[in-house]
Amino acid sequence: MTAPPGEMMVESVAAPAVVQPEGRSLWRSGWIRLRRDKPAMISGVFLILLALIAIFAPVMVSLLGHPPNEPHYDLLDPNTAAPRGRFGGMSWHYLLGVEPVNGRDIFSRTVYGARVSLLVALLATATAVIIGTVLGMLAGYLGGLWDTIIARLMDLLLSVPSVLFAIAIVAVIPNKAFGLSGSGLRIGVLVFVIGIFAWPYIGRIVRGQVLSLREREFIEASRSLGAGTFTVMFRELLPNVAAPVLVYATLLIPTNILNEAALSYLGVGVRPPTASWGDSLAVASHGWYSIEPIFMLAPGLAIFATVLAFNLLGDGLRDAFDPRGGR
């Protein structure tokens, strides 16, 4: 999955070339190659900054904006509910203007949107990586019936219209479940539905890797020394699939950011009034964007920049750790 699948969460990209790990030197030589990749390094720095902004959003906002959920009706035209002034009421006090209808500070909401976006995307990716790695290793290492069942399961998940299923799942989850409620539950559900449709991508890669590693001497050796299935899987196989998993996990993050934004855009994202980029775009899409493009540009460009940075970093990692897959 080298690129965001966009329309649907279903894979639109063939399983990428398999990385051939050669032990410790791979990490070092990969790092050396990565350091030379300027766009990837710049993206990395940008993403670290973004993470800091997300973590310290309250500080940022207290310095440069207003609380993200605080309405400012006085800034709106009472007849149209649109902000007074040009560019969504942009000013030194409201760097990116205010939202229509309730006058909330767009700058603050964009900053806070990064929190949801990164949190959901990272957790969903972690979910996909954990499930994908475990099941991919099981399928590849145990083979036979296990492999058949897991491979069919992956086929099944890639065959369903995933956005639709994701929305349906979100729609049927009650407001309190699994000991969670409120935003915690919503984020949990989002992580689950995004992760559950994303793990087969990792699973396929891991399975392919393990299939080629299974017959190698060091595995044989470990087995002949009496190592159990789990020892072999986690001691011997896991370190060897770590590099490709890391690379493709990085490339899965931007896809998951887009998926989170898509679900929010379709109205099944986090709970209001929590700020999220997809939700801000949804607000803009109800005609407001035609009146003041800033409503759409702020969240849209935030998504774009973040996804682009992750893609650049992911491409860089792939080129560095999997030279065959790149240029």
Place this chain on the structure above:
Amino acid sequence: MKRRANLIRMGALAAAAGLVLAACGGSSGGGGSSGGSNGTSSGSSSSNGTSSAGASDALLHPSDKSGGTLRALNDSDCDYWDPARTYYANCWDQQRWISRQLVTYSPQPGTPKLTGDLATAVPTSSDLKTWTYTLKDGITFADGTPITSKDIKYAVERVFATDVINGGPTYLIDYLDDPSAPYPGPYKDTDPNKLGLKSVETPDDKTITFHLNKPFADWNFVMALPGVTPVPKAKDTGANYTFKPVSSGPYQIEKYTPNKIITFVRNPHWDPKTDTVNKALPDRIEVTMGLDLDDVDNRLLANSADFYVGQTGVQISAQNKILGDPSLRKDRTTNDVTGFIRYLSVMTQVKPFDNVHCRNAVAYALDKTAQQLARGGPVGGGAVATTMLTPPLKYYKSFDLFPTAGSKGDVAKAKQELTACGQPNGFSTTLASRSNGKEVAQAEAVQASLAKIGVKVTINKSAPSQYFSSTIGIPANVHKNGIGLAMAAWGPDWPTPYAMLSSIVDGRKILPAGNSNYAELNDPAVNSGLDDGIATTDEAKAQRIWTDTDKAVVKSAAYIPLVYDKALNLFSDRTTNIYFTSAYGMADFAQFGVVK
């Protein structure tokens, strides 16, 4: 057995738009009101100002020119074209093209009067239980067969067959059924002519008499609903009648492709001499359905279509265009109070709202101008509301029991009430809302208002279809989920206080499922007001009873009126005879004509 609440199904199942019943009209100057009665704010005063700029009471482009094709647009199809099953306000309005009832609304702007349609006149009843109608001569179906009183009785009976004919209002069952021997509907009727309903008598082909099981002053309004449209038994196809209803009105269906298009042509057997209501000016009517709402606006702006049958008002970008173009606004739009009310339901059986002071705190804390903005502002959204009865309704009277400066809320008073309630530091609660339309923005505004007095609100969004039937319509669910507040809206099936209030405030109608008295308000003053009001024939007495009842409801703070809905509707430059009628809360489609 109470069957169905009296409301026009709005948005409950409708797709995007949210509200189905639409808007227009507040003849007497939308929103009169209350927003302004105590301390005028720039917001609410401009709301009054703008509403008068609309068409209220006005008749736009009067003309008697006939001919041409009227081109209507809609985002979705009607729920049913079977007159007994449809429950959308705009569909009732459209039914006027193909169906006639015993009585109907007179063709005039503003608050309409009932007038005879198939019946010669609108009867009165001294006991409010026995109602007799006499049919006109020369009335026929579209195939030329004369319409008799038996056809009307048969139509009434169909409504009883709820296993086949469902979806529409059920007043007929409520008032005509014998609970000791329920009538099963004509399909299971043992009577050879399938006319076994005892409470309706047809002594001859011209006379029909209804014997109600209890007094009901609004019965004539029930007779104006499309459910009483005559149905010829020979042509009744049960559940499939919706695809080919037999016309009794000036037009008949030419072609119907569900969700796409329905076209109407003149009914050759319609005799204008028997019909004093329908102008029937166009030769042909086309309703194109399944359109995106922005697309609808654009087509209307471009005059490539004449009107939007949903009548819920234009979308934001078109509204912006209209507000920036005074001549467009003046000549081609209406902007009336529809009769629909947006309100906040405060659950009296959920802690701490079992204490009236906590409810009062909410009533004082709410910034109603924020609600108005969330609905779309004074033009597109509506006027700040202070009463549960809405301006287009009979017996509406303005008052404000929770006045705050500029309707923006009063934090100090709200905090006093909180202290009185024993919650000086606030509390946490859950606010339910539908997940679509403008309700989420409203919920967020409630959340922001209550945050100011330390009440922490969690918003619980539900799919619109399950919102009323399960989320807030099952009291057990409300209690279990701790839903203290709920966004709600109501539109009456006909423009009287009883139609507005009986289902939503009657303490004896709190049902374990399908409940519409969401707050579970059970106030003796309200209950008796409803009973007295509907049994009164005296106008002055009725006015007093209904105003007192309205005040009792608002005073309970179980229901907090927020906004009287308004809609800014756009018409093509060739549409004629545009005026608002509170009968449907929108323009009267039956009078439209086209020039050019």
Place this chain on the structure above:
Amino acid sequence: MARFILGRLIGGIVILWLVSVLAFVLFFVVPKALGNNPAVLFAGRSPDPATIAGVTRKLGLDRSYVDQYWDFLRGVFVGRHFDSGSDRSWCPAPCLGYSFRNDQPVWSEIVDALPVTASLSIGAAVLFLVVGVSTGVISAVRRGGLFDRIAAAVSLAGVSLPVYFTGLLLLLLVSYKWHIIDNVHYVDFTHNPALWAWNLIPAWLVLSLLYTANYQRLTRASMIETLGEDYVRTARAKGLRERTVIGKHALRPALTPIVTIFGLDLGVLFGGAILTEHTFGFRGLGAISIDAVNTQDLPVTMGVTLFAAFFIILANVLVDVTYAFIDPRVRPS
């Protein structure tokens, strides 16, 4: 070969069956377990118990889940009766039930929406396939050159832009700022082919931008891989013109994986380009499925889901079979 195709077909049918079970559980069993009686949803806003009972009987919701599923499945193949006792209606095959929202047969809703989705996806597919593959080939051949670098940048931007953002942006420009297409809406092809195409252009552009970017990257990578293959060197050693070497010897194997992905993508698109349709307000399969989910219109949700899954799985099978034709090595003898 026939056995191979048959095997793939059976595999596809099994997956489709599993999807149908999954969908049934998700859309019918789970909501009921969570307390949302489908009959209540079908019966309207505040239905009385008698109506609910009638609807329950009519929809067969009083039967066991297994029976209900079986009824559904049988309906798809041979049609089914809906019977409430006094009202019997016949829903001909392929019967996916009736919409809760408007009582229309689900199948007719799908048939109505299909042309929209098909117009959108086929047009976009032609565009992204042609542009994506050709720019990908040029990039691979002129690797490291100016074109390649620009194409790489554009593609990277393309895969990083959500369609609902580019869609709104394009609508803003062509519709509100420049007034090139004043009112973007779907026009039936049979009604006016020129207007059909004209109104679809923005959606095609938006949808294909993402895919073009993807195909550019894929084609480039695939082409670079084949350009490094020994048989391409052989072709050059024969003295073939570079155009032949690239256009015939390198392109054909490079396109083999692209065909696979294209098939799958097309399958997905035919199931409904939900975000694009939603953004442009086109009433295609994607849009009706979203509406159906949001209004809890379970039969429509279920029907559209299965229909979409059908296309995805069909595409999978076709791709496998096509692959066997394209690449003699995997062709079973």
Place this chain on the structure above:
Amino acid sequence: MTDTTSTTEAPTPATAPAPAPSGTPFLEVRDLTVSFRTDDGVVHAVDRLSFSVERGRTLGIVGESGSGKSVTSLAIMGLHRRGRRVSIAGEIRLDGEDLVTAPAERVRGLRGRRMAMIFQDPLSSMHPQFTVGDQIVEAYRVHNRVSKAAARRRATELLDLVGIPEPARRLDDYPHQFSGGMRQRAMIAMAVSCNPELLIADEPTTALDVTVQAQILDLMRELQKEFNSAIVIITHELGVVAEISHDILVMYAGQAMEYGGVEEVFAHAEHPYTWGLLQSITRLDRQLETTLRTIPGSPPSLINVPPGCPFHPRCTYRELAGPATSTTRPPLAETSPGHRVACHLPVAERRRLLREEVLPTL
């Protein structure tokens, strides 16, 4: 080849190539240097290499993998994509015409017609998606304006010529349906379809088993007789060279170590590297897998080629060669007529070592 940005073409003006007088070499390589620029540095794949081949004669180029053999052959065929990363200098004269300075299109016209190549792995070198027949037909028709049917007849003849039974039927098979030996035969048929005057075979037998190897070498000999071609055979197996070649060129790290007639070099090898090759071949009796394992150490990185004699770090006798061996590159000097060696060991010392230390081990 379509690259117009080549910055590496020799600055000498291209003179119209005069047809070479008979008796002169058909292929003459002089000071050929090929280098690649990579992210890690410049790879000196071929360094000032010179040799020549006449019509009817066979030159064997031997060396470990990475010694520049294949790069040389691809340079002759003009198959390096010149540009920012590849630079080629020196002269490659085919029948007198310099291919290094010739326009790409001109070289393309020669490829397959006057010079052809057989590749190492026939499975990967044949297009998997076209039939064997189509691939031969294509090779023939690109240089001969004939009908498809005529080309097909020619392809059948060629398959027959290279010894494929039922050639007309096998024409429509795909490469994966052929056995390894048959694929190599088909590859040869494709290469000789236009009667090339120069045939370059890059490890033509490596992937094949011993019996098939011998058959393929026989086939090449026969074809040489029939077409009177010059053949360059590239291999790391001295046995192959001994069997088929007239001349031998031993390469190491992109440079020529020893060059001469096969009998002469085999009998009087003077370079320690050649000795190593010779030792490995006899002792293991042509077991491919472990050939050359006896030379200690591994081939150098072509980015950092050792100064002086590139072989010196692995050379057992470097102590005897004096300090120059690690500083000055030894010239490829004639030690006897037609026999050249690049080594700092004094001639007498080399001959003594051969006689006393090397020959006894062979």
